[in-house]
Amino acid sequence: MVHTIPLTLPSSVVDTHRVDLAAKPSEGLYFTVLDVAAAPSGDTYVLYMARRYRVLTEFSQDPAEQNFTYGLVTRYAPDGSPVDTALFGQPHPDGSPSALPEPWDMTLALLPDGTLAVSGKPGSTFLLSADLSRVLEAWRTPHNFSAEEAGPGDPYATSLSVTPSGRLLAVTSEYGLSNWAGAHPNIVAVSDSGSGLAPGTKATLRAIASLDGRAERQTEADLRPHLRFQGAPVGRDNRPSPTLTELVSAYATPYTYVDSKLGRPVPLGDDLFVVPVFSRIYRSGNRGGAFTFALLDDQGRMAGRLEGLDLYKDSPFTGFCFTVVADPHRGRAFHLNRYGLYAWSADGQLRARISTEDKPFKALTHFALMAPTPAGELLLVHRKQNLLLRLPVPEDLGDLQSAVETALRTYGTQRTALKKRSAPVNWHWVDESALVHRL
Template identity: 80%
Template sequence: MDPFAWSAREAGPGEPYAAFLSVTPSGRLLGVTAEFGLSNWAGARPDIVAVSEPGSRLAPGARTTLWAIASLENRAGRQTDADLRPWVRFRGAPVGRDNRPSPSLTELVSSCATAGAYTYDGCTLGRPAPLGDDLFVVPVFSRIYRSGNRGGAFTFALLDDQGRPAGRLEGLDPYKDSPFTGFCFTVVADPHRGRAFHLNRYGLYAWSSDGRLRTRMSTEDKPFKALTRFALMECTPAGELLLVHREQNLLPRVPVPEDLGDLPSAVEDALRTYGTRRTALKKRSAPVNWHWVDESAQVHRL
């Protein structure tokens, strides 16, 4: 099953606005919008990376205009006027047919692939993350196969707000650091401090805004083994990593130090503290199958 297909299906009938949305420091909306009529895909497919003007706001019944900066693929010959959406624009007109950013993201990442021109054929688009007002991380993943995907190609591309390539997040091995194990596709960023983060079953990774890998914490190392039980959700405006435990339904926060070289110590301390506080909370709240009921309806900080 395509792990990204939910974003199109959840839109339901009508006209979906965006599959993902993030906010830059100046209030620009960064997101992915879906298109109909692409290639031989049925229904809507997440395809366009787009941003709004600074200070944009969402309001009930209103759609802020999004300006396309990248297109995952350009095979849109089947599109009709009914497939165009007026709030997703490129060069002053709705995105559709040949009016779209070019070359496509598929072509851009394929040109850097060492395994051949068709490595990213049928690839999927992850959730973009803002590294600033005009620099974004755009994850692209090769096709999902039922037989297993570890070692499959992926790129955490860096694009500016005009869609121009600005490098990528470096330092990951397609096999040893594969996000396909467990489908760990989330990349988050701290746009206020210019840092990006990724967590999968093999490690927690941190980059500076130039794409240089600053820290790698391997889950093979004893202090970080517990990270395999967590998923990365977001980076808060305060510069904290927000995790969620896959079974225990708890959300610990990890403060990120100014020097990313000190992050391993902060993560180790947070994991140790998590265990102690979880035990105390379990005694107090008596969860049933890790479903938490608290009559006081208070939020317990972990």
């Protein structure tokens, strides 16, 4: 069933900071959804950022005058009502620090036991209880760590996803690559059994792909005991070969993917993964640039790619729509960008392409594709109206176009009803019912 859910701000945040909900991003108020995860129970967890930034002429102790950047994880019940919210990123009212940093580049994963894993660059991972009331574990990495600093912290992953059997599919960052400063997401890795991620317990990750192999500058300080290849920590020459850059260059010229960008891998099954790779991003424009949605098995062997996309006509670089999602229970992958919604079967064959040039589907350009649900639906977020659309996907992908047209039409009707009932200000929805936990 098509379902539209408002993504809410806690009234306590709005009241404490006297937030002007009518303000636009150009006036310093930002509300951005970062990731979504769906539970088998029908609950939906949404990770997002609320930020106010204004040029301040003088410092004030009054929260209503201060800038803020909050991270929020909200649990929505199957009927769409917010139940719990974890609030983090800003110091507590007594001045003590938040247990989690500000939510830049964070991702969300729902572990088999109901625990949530929140990960971010360059490798920090935090475990939250299912009711969002507690931080169960924190593996922190300083964001600006370098070999000259005191230490690397206690890293784990930049992003995590979970396969149907509970294996972890991870991206980890590396220092000392090529001539770059800082850490870069570079290794795709898997756990060989259930998640094994719990307070005090890190699941060992086995590297299956290395985006870039130029690691001559690495030292012992750059090795991570939990990240291994051929029985030893990944570092310098001990890494999967050929590199992912070399593998995807089979679809391009040898230098096309030099200094490329690694997208977030997603499981298409327990032992088959979609690994997006994008060529270098230039300020002058990137439409027409190379990209590959590679298919890798759990030994790092390339099993093909998601076929049927034109580098220019179907470019994900317009608007930087880099997300690919997969339904591993049904062996299907999906991608949405400014030019269309695409669906593939597990063998990489394109089964549906819905063009946003067609009038019934123009509204798709305003949505971001976030995640699948265990029930086989797609979760999309409207970037401006802050609404989550739950879109049922038919068993036959040939019927996807009709299903999307129906969902967009229903979305319009449900949005109008929600607007009349809740009266949002500039599409900012405020909630007073969810239990807020400051972490």
